Amino acid sequence: MATFVVPANVSIVEDAETLRKACEGWGTNEKAVISVLAHRNATQRKQIRQAYWDLYQEDLVKRLESELKGDFERAVYRWILEPQDRDAVLANVALKKSSDYHVIVEIACVRSAEELLAVRRAYQARYKHSLEEDVAAHTTGDVRKLLVGLVTTFRYEGAEINTRLAKSEANILQDAIKDKKFSNDEVIRILTTRSKTQLMATFNGFKDDQGTSITKALLGEPADNEFKRLLRIAIRCINEPLKYYEKILRNAIRKFGTDEDAITRVIVTRAEKDLLDIKELYYKRNSVPLDQAVAKETSGDYKAFLLALLGKQD
Amino acid sequence: MAHLQELEALTKALSGLGIDEKSLISILGKSDPARRTTFRQRSTHFFIEDERSFERWDDHRINLLRLEFVRFENALVLWAMHPWERDARLVHEALTLVPQSYRVILEIACTRSSEELLGARKAYHSLYDHSIEEDVAIHVTGSERKLLVALVSAYRYEGPKVSEDAAKSEAKLIAKAIKNGDKKNPIDDDEVIRILTTRSKPHLKAIYKHYKEVSGKNINEDIEAADFILKETAECLCNPHAYFSKVVDEAIRNDADHNTKKALTRVIVTRADVDLKEIKEEYNSLYGVPLTQKIDDNANGNYKDLLLALMTRD
Numbered sequence: 001m002a003t004f005v006v007p008a009n010v011s012i013v014e015d016a017e018t019l020r021k022a023c024e025g026w027g028t029n030e031k032a033v034i035s036v037l038a039h040r041n042a043t044q045r046k047q048i049r050q051a052y053w054d055l056y057q058e059d060l061v062k063r064l065e066s067e068l069k070g071d072f073e074r075a076v077y078r079w080i081l082e083p084q085d086r087d088a089v090l091a092n093v094a095l096k097k098s099s100d101y102h103v104i105v106e107i108a109c110v111r112s113a114e115e116l117l118a119v120r121r122a123y124q125a126r127y128k129h130s131l132e133e134d135v136a137a138h139t140t141g142d143v144r145k146l147l148v149g150l151v152t153t154f155r156y157e158g159a160e161i162n163t164r165l166a167k168s169e170a171n172i173l174q175d176a177i178k179d180k181k182f183s184n185d186e187v188i189r190i191l192t193t194r195s196k197t198q199l200m201a202t203f204n205g206f207k208d209d210q211g212t213s214i215t216k217a218l219l220g221e222p223a224d225n226e227f228k229r230l231l232r233i234a235i236r237c238i239n240e241p242l243k244y245y246e247k248i249l250r251n252a253i254r255k256f257g258t259d260e261d262a263i264t265r266v267i268v269t270r271a272e273k274d275l276l277d278i279k280e281l282y283y284k285r286n287s288v289p290l291d292q293a294v295a296k297e298t299s300g301d302y303k304a305f306l307l308a309l310l311g312k313q314d
Numbered sequence: 315m316a317h318l319q320e321l322e323a324l325t326k327a328l329s330g331l332g333i334d335e336k337s338l339i340s341i342l343g344k345s346d347p348a349r350r351t352t353f354r355q356r357s358t359h360f361f362i363e364d365e366r367s368f369e370r371w372d373d374h375r376i377n378l379l380r381l382e383f384v385r386f387e388n389a390l391v392l393w394a395m396h397p398w399e400r401d402a403r404l405v406h407e408a409l410t411l412v413p414q415s416y417r418v419i420l421e422i423a424c425t426r427s428s429e430e431l432l433g434a435r436k437a438y439h440s441l442y443d444h445s446i447e448e449d450v451a452i453h454v455t456g457s458e459r460k461l462l463v464a465l466v467s468a469y470r471y472e473g474p475k476v477s478e479d480a481a482k483s484e485a486k487l488i489a490k491a492i493k494n495g496d497k498k499n500p501i502d503d504d505e506v507i508r509i510l511t512t513r514s515k516p517h518l519k520a521i522y523k524h525y526k527e528v529s530g531k532n533i534n535e536d537i538e539a540a541d542f543i544l545k546e547t548a549e550c551l552c553n554p555h556a557y558f559s560k561v562v563d564e565a566i567r568n569d570a571d572h573n574t575k576k577a578l579t580r581v582i583v584t585r586a587d588v589d590l591k592e593i594k595e596e597y598n599s600l601y602g603v604p605l606t607q608k609i610d611d612n613a614n615g616n617y618k619d620l621l622l623a624l625m626t627r628d
Binding site for chain 1: 435436439443444446448451452459460463464468469472473475480504508511513514
């Protein structure tokens with residue numbers, strides 16, 4: 001469920017005018033920006049961009065980019081983009097700047113098949129390359145095989161489960177883990193082609209058989225294997241995305257030196273989806289409301305924006 | 315004398331691609347028992363002398379003949395189908411009926427546009443409750459698996475923008491892989507797979523262009539001698555009209571086997587709304603004979619009429 005609050009009566013034109021006024025003259029009225037944008041859904045934000053263009057012949061996004069700064073600017077920029085465009089930008093940044101390949105795994109594994117397709121289209125429109133082209137060119141070896149497989153799959157989304165297959169593929173995974181051959185072709189095949197329902201049945205079968213979850217079984221030596229790390233993330237994103245996101249937030253907030261990129265990414269990309277469920281999970285796990293934890297570790301307009309997305313009303 | 319002519323006509327009606335239904339009806343349909351006995355006695359390729367003194371259909375020939383009877387029906391059904399369903403069914407058949415014929419999968423993955431291939435993947439979900447990549451990965455083994463799975467999963471950028479520098483360096487990579495061909499199969503080379511399965515088609519054409527500069531040889535010569543699958547992939551991606559012309563020519567030859575013959579229907583039907591005109595031109599320039607004439611000479615009856623109708627629409 002979404003967290004941020006949208007008022008009952010919204011005037012798109014007024015919103016565009018409010019934003020224009022907020023950007024005019026000396027400095028920027030960040031509060032006004034937050035009061036509008038953090039309380040509009042994706043459709044409304046798109047309409048506001050269009051209205052702004054119609055009224056002022058200027059790209060609202062570009063204007064905001066130049067007016068705002070720092071973490072606040074990054075958060076607003078990601079928020080105002082359409083979801084598939086946002087994911088395309090996140091993927092590109094992960095590839096070319098941060099090498100945070102887990103972001104790519106997140107996008108590939110949490111989004112639905114159609115959503116991932118939309119991301120691939122948006123990526124092409126923006127960067128004039130296909131997503132898989134850039135992923136392949138920036139990675140090598142087994143990490144490349146895994147990531148390219150994950151971003152190019154168009155998974156079947158039916159509910160059918162083949163129990164016999166789930167068992168046999170759970171065995172294949174178990175053998176790979178036992179032999180520490182995590183990156184063999186069969187592991188990649190299973191993870192990058194099977195439907196999510198089938199995979200969950202496989203992971204369940206694994207747990208029933210081995211007494212421990214596959215992600216737990218993947219812990220341990222070797223510890224700093226990038227492929228193994230990404231493999232675990234893929235499995236967690238497919239199997240239990242909410243828990244995954246809760247952990248990302250927990251690590252980002254607890255870490256010495258808060259990881260604003262991670263906080264922004266989770267809150268902005270999930271605010272319209274399941275941030276409410278992630279909040280509940282966070283509270284259960286940490287005994288502190290997410291709002292409170294975020295408020296403690298962030299400041300200024302950035303903090304105000306995040307809290308608004310988390311559900312705070314002015 | 316009329317007998318002899320009739321016999322010749324009947325033989326022709328039953329040889330080649332498809333069946334000349336009209337001739338069979340007018341000659342065989344109107345024949346009396348004596349005429350039919352003569353027909354059986356003289357058609358030693360269809361009938362064998364049974365030890366109990368009667369002319370018996372050769373079982374093998376009946377089966378072959380049945381395939382010819384059904385050629386028109388299959389062509390029509392394929393023609394009426396939505397292109398997405400067509401391609402999905404063709405891939406499924408290639409995987410499940412003929413384990414070793416990867417050509418059809420290559421053909422579809424490489425010659426379709428990005429959206430057409432996507433459509434085929436969607437139809438595949440509906441028809442088979444699996445994703446196309448799932449089934450390709452399970453049914454294809456060996457070196458070909460990585461290549462084919464990546465090819466069917468591609469969603470290539472289709473714009474004109476090409477990085478000449480990247481194309482040049484990738485031409486070098488491919489040249490090196492082909493040169494080392496006797497030590498390591500080029501399609502086992504990760505970089506070759508990356509380039510062939512993720513780069514846009516204009517980019518691949520640019521690589522072709524640069525190949526001669528960097529390796530001194532024309533890429534076609536090098537590839538001719540290299541792995542068959544590499545050759546077909548490159549041709550489908552960069553010169554589909556030549557590829558289709560060759561495939562069709564092989565299908566029409568007298569010594570073509572059952573699967574090779576099916577290519578004629580497949581190519582004409584799947585390209586009729588796309589680029590059949592260009593394929594006809596290429597065929598003419600490669601073989602010096604109009605394709606329509608080749609088909610007129612070698613096909614029969616409704617099957618022939620249907621193909622010619624598809625080829626001469628305007």
